[in-house]
Amino acid sequence: MIETGQRRVDAVELSALAKILQRSVAHFMGEDEKPVPDAVSMLARQAAQLSDKDRSELLRFSEFLMQRSQSGTDDGDKT
Secondary structure (H helix, E strand, C coil): CCCCCCCCCCCHHHHHHHHCCCCCCHCCCCCCCCCCCHHHHHHHHHHHCCCCCHHHHHHHHHHHHHHHHHCCCCCCCCC
């Protein structure tokens, strides 16, 4: 009935469907989503396996990289 439009979906059902189908709620609302690059997804999967302390350190490092990138001091890899 939901698929044919004969019944509405409430917020709890929509959230559950999004989780089951591994999509965001925004996907079903027709909102634009930026695709997540594969490397970012892989990093997230690996970070999920770290200890809380290591994830905290990873977050600090990512903040450092963001600041470095925004300040323009990132001169690339000079190996």
